[in-house]
Amino acid sequence: MAGAARFLDPAIVARLGTIDLKARTIVEGFLTGLHRSPYKGFSVEFAEYRQYLPGDDLATLDWKVYARSDRHFVKKYEEETNLTCHLLIDVSGSMGYASGEVTKLQYASYLTGALAYLMHRQRDSFGLIAFDDSISALLPASARSGHLRAILLALERLEIGARTNVAKPLNDLAAAVRKRGMVVLISDLLDDPANVLDGLKHFRYRGTDVIVFHVLDPFELKFPYEHAARFRDMETAEEVMAVPDSIRQDYIEKMQNLIACYRRELGLVGIDYCQLDTSQPLELGLMAYLMTRRRVL
Amino acid sequence: MSGLSFLSPLFLIGAIAAAVPILLHLFHRKTEVVIDFPAVSLLKRAPVQQHRRRRLRELLLLALRVAALLLLAVSFARPYFAGAAAPDSLPLTVIAVDTSMSMSAPGQMDRARAAATRAAAAAPASHALALIGFGDAAAVVVEPTTDRSAITSAIAQLSANASGTRFRTALARSSEIIGTREGHVVIVSDLQQSGWESNDDGGLPDGVSVEVIGVPPPAGNLAVTSAERRDRRVVASIQNYGNVEVRAPVRLIAAGKEIARAEVTMAPRGAGDVELTGSLPAGGDVEVRVDDAIGYQADNARKVLLDSTPALAIAVVVADPTGSTGGLYVERALKVAGNGREFDVDVRDGRQIVKWTEAERSRMAAMFVLGTRTLDRNGRQVIRNYLNGGGQVLLAMGPDVDPGTLGDVLGTQLAFDETPVRSAGATMIASDGRHPIFRPFLNPSGALGDVQVEQHRRLKDQAGRIVLARFSGGDAALTEQAVGQGRLIVFTSDLDNEWSRFPLNPAFVPFAVETTRYLTKSRRPQQGTAAVDLRESNPAATTVAEFTNAIERTTRAGLLQAKNAARDLEDRQRWWQIGLVIMLVALAGEALVGRRAT
Numbered sequence A: 001m002a003g004a005a006r007f008l009d010p011a012i013v014a015r016l017g018t019i020d021l022k023a024r025t026i027v028e029g030f031l032t033g034l035h036r037s038p039y040k041g042f043s044v045e046f047a048e049y050r051q052y053l054p055g056d057d058l059a060t061l062d063w064k065v066y067a068r069s070d071r072h073f074v075k076k077y078e079e080e081t082n083l084t085c086h087l088l089i090d091v092s093g094s095m096g097y098a099s100g101e102v103t104k105l106q107y108a109s110y111l112t113g114a115l116a117y118l119m120h121r122q123r124d125s126f127g128l129i130a131f132d133d134s135i136s137a138l139l140p141a142s143a144r145s146g147h148l149r150a151i152l153l154a155l156e157r158l159e160i161g162a163r164t165n166v167a168k169p170l171n172d173l174a175a176a177v178r179k180r181g182m183v184v185l186i187s188d189l190l191d192d193p194a195n196v197l198d199g200l201k202h203f204r205y206r207g208t209d210v211i212v213f214h215v216l217d218p219f220e221l222k223f224p225y226e227h228a229a230r231f232r233d234m235e236t237a238e239e240v241m242a243v244p245d246s247i248r249q250d251y252i253e254k255m256q257n258l259i260a261c262y263r264r265e266l267g268l269v270g271i272d273y274c275q276l277d278t279s280q281p282l283e284l285g286l287m288a289y290l291m292t293r294r295r296v297l
Numbered sequence B: 001m002s003g004l005s006f007l008s009p010l011f012l013i014g015a016i017a018a019a020v021p022i023l024l025h026l027f028h029r030k031t032e033v034v035i036d037f038p039a040v041s042l043l044k045r046a047p048v049q050q051h052r053r054r055r056l057r058e059l060l061l062l063a064l065r066v067a068a069l070l071l072l073a074v075s076f077a078r079p080y081f082a083g084a085a086a087p088d089s090l091p092l093t094v095i096a097v098d099t100s101m102s103m104s105a106p107g108q109m110d111r112a113r114a115a116a117t118r119a120a121a122a123a124p125a126s127h128a129l130a131l132i133g134f135g136d137a138a139a140v141v142v143e144p145t146t147d148r149s150a151i152t153s154a155i156a157q158l159s160a161n162a163s164g165t166r167f168r169t170a171l172a173r174s175s176e177i178i179g180t181r182e183g184h185v186v187i188v189s190d191l192q193q194s195g196w197e198s199n200d201d202g203g204l205p206d207g208v209s210v211e212v213i214g215v216p217p218p219a220g221n222l223a224v225t226s227a228e229r230r231d232r233r234v235v236a237s238i239q240n241y242g243n244v245e246v247r248a249p250v251r252l253i254a255a256g257k258e259i260a261r262a263e264v265t266m267a268p269r270g271a272g273d274v275e276l277t278g279s280l281p282a283g284g285d286v287e288v289r290v291d292d293a294i295g296y297q298a299d300n301a302r303k304v305l306l307d308s309t310p311a312l313a314i315a316v317v318v319a320d321p322t323g324s325t326g327g328l329y330v331e332r333a334l335k336v337a338g339n340g341r342e343f344d345v346d347v348r349d350g351r352q353i354v355k356w357t358e359a360e361r362s363r364m365a366a367m368f369v370l371g372t373r374t375l376d377r378n379g380r381q382v383i384r385n386y387l388n389g390g391g392q393v394l395l396a397m398g399p400d401v402d403p404g405t406l407g408d409v410l411g412t413q414l415a416f417d418e419t420p421v422r423s424a425g426a427t428m429i430a431s432d433g434r435h436p437i438f439r440p441f442l443n444p445s446g447a448l449g450d451v452q453v454e455q456h457r458r459l460k461d462q463a464g465r466i467v468l469a470r471f472s473g474g475d476a477a478l479t480e481q482a483v484g485q486g487r488l489i490v491f492t493s494d495l496d497n498e499w500s501r502f503p504l505n506p507a508f509v510p511f512a513v514e515t516t517r518y519l520t521k522s523r524r525p526q527q528g529t530a531a532v533d534l535r536e537s538n539p540a541a542t543t544v545a546e547f548t549n550a551i552e553r554t555t556r557a558g559l560l561q562a563k564n565a566a567r568d569l570e571d572r573q574r575w576w577q578i579g580l581v582i583m584l585v586a587l588a589g590e591a592l593v594g595r596r597a598t
Helices: A010-014 A019-034 A063-069 A104-121 A147-156 A167-176 A193-205 A218-222 A244-268 A283-296 B009-030 B045-076 B108-122 B148-157 B167-178 B328-340 B350-355 B358-363 B377-388 B403-410 B436-441 B508-519 B544-550 B558-573 B575-597
Strands: A049-051 A073-075 A084-090 A125-131 A135-142 A182-187 A209-216 A229-233 A239-242 A272-277 B004-006 B034-037 B079-081 B092-098 B128-134 B138-145 B183-189 B209-214 B222-230 B233-240 B246-254 B257-266 B271-277 B285-290 B301-305 B312-318 B343-349 B364-369 B392-396 B421-430 B452-456 B466-471 B476-483 B486-491
Touching (some): A063 A073, A209 A244, A239 A244, A244 A272, B045 B575, B108 B183, B138 B148, B209 B544, B222 B301, B233 B246, B343 B350, B377 B403, B558 B575
Parallel strands (some): A084 A125, B312 B343
Antiparallel strands (some): B233 B271
């Protein structure tokens, strides 16, 4: 796992102080790593020279280099965008689950904070919406200095809410967003897939790019429980008595079918889908975001 | 109610272990883990079925584990079925009701029946009940039963008779019925003092509780204690057992008609003679009767025989053609009885008995067979016909008895060893001292023990044969059995002073006389109420405390025997092996179900 060792374990991130520090640690480390990574071209700060090719804008030609070396090089300036990004984080009851040290909500908030930090560095405009069955926190998109701090503070104050209803906040937001931009949804998507897909399709129909981070706990994926127990739903309090050995295979198949369903249906409408589990490094989420942003821009 | 019993019931305590899996089951249920889980909706469909199936498996497992532990405990307790007579295994309450003559005062039996009925109703529900009526002897009126209505109806049928009172007999019978189980005895009686006077044995085992219900005796009693004919008169003695002077009429009755009457005055606890003069009938009997309104009724009358009693014909068959000594001792012994007038003894050699006329045979009250070697076929047929036709025969199996033809003589096979057993100095012991033959030996009881025999024949066990006495070695000495319509008493040694010195023993004469009287009982004139035991007329009674203290306590001698019988029964049935096999099957099933459940 040499590759994974380059990234920060979410459990280690959780032990860091404020979410501000967490976000900065994640992003700076991620960006530092990118210099040695195959994803070099995605850096937003790295400026480079390359030989002039016919068709290049002459305004980008570096005349000083030409004067010194008598060769034509094009100078790539730091990127400047007008991307507006909406970070949607699910705070429903099911997001409070943790088989290890980090709950799904914590993991999602670290990822959201890191993304916000990254966007701030890119001088993108970004906002935050927290929801369960309704919107519980809303910070409109902005690129102002100080907005990052407000976002991080809001993330730090997030509390577990009630039942998941992804469709409603998505519909509300879709109606409000008029400018082409990007929506990042971070959720465990334990809702009716049809409702989730309907909500997300609204954005795509408006030309908004969407990336979905499907955050799950490793235990949700593998169901490694050994002894018979009464399983209580974290949102509905419904209880089911089960012998794990007897139902594990059935459960895993259902979970994989759910993931495959999201991956397939979201891919069909051009929505990027990234499934993460809370034991995986947060950098994977950043990487997925940058790939999507590259396509957008 | 099942007849299931256990040889080692203490092992049943181990059945408590069956509670362990039940407690574990309950404990496990209480501590069932509850896990908060987000994707319960994905668990829904499968687990509901699993849960039901699991509960069934859990219950099945629990049942198998409990069954295995119970079977283990029950198997170690060595179960056996004591048979269909379920009340035999239940705790028993024996209600013994005095039905002797001293209970015949007006209203006395009514009170006794009421007390017995109350005792039956008050008996613990877990007890079986048995009913005994006792006087001289104790008869089981109702064997142990759980049917209380049968007891109640039997109590209602009880009535006083003319017998004496023997409390020890009743106690011994109660003890026999109770055996080794838990028991309680209720005695309903007038607690008459004379009931303890008989020198017999009997008590209650340790641990058997006793309740004594006293039925008050009458305030006084008049009894005709004797009556005899003196020429044209009848002289009767009347006893007053009360504490006040009594003047009462005494009547002489013949064929239901009063032929004489007199008044008699008796001092408290005193007696008086009265002479009754009238025209006595030529034959038959007359009755002397005293009017007694409050005392016992059975002793108010006494019959006087006016005829002289004819001697009973007794035949003695010997194998002594010379007629020198055969049957001599029996003849001499019987000649003594009744001043020589009670029996008419005819001793004959076996070859002579065919000469008996039909009239002589029918007059014969009993026959002693002391030798058969001289009997021819006709002679054997005479004895066989006599016995099977209702005759009374005593057979002494001495050296003059031919074992080979004995079956032909009697018309039945006796089953005995033909070779005599040498038993130097063996003494004779009565199996039941209350039998009429042995009554003369009750006091002193050792008289019969002085009898010694040198040889005897060994009878084998045979159904329907009652052993009346045994030799000290355990072999039967005197037995009684029915043959055809007659009765056969067998003395397994000799009565001619050849194999034993018994004929020379002082016990021989009373033994021979009482045996003959017992055999000729049906031919003897009935004396009616004259047979009343005079001691029974005295209403003096003990207190309940005195009575209770007089009861002897015995160890349960039959306990070991009962245990051995139970062990034999359990050995034959071997339910413990079946229990262990079923337990192993239960454990195998538990392992199988348990493996699938985990």
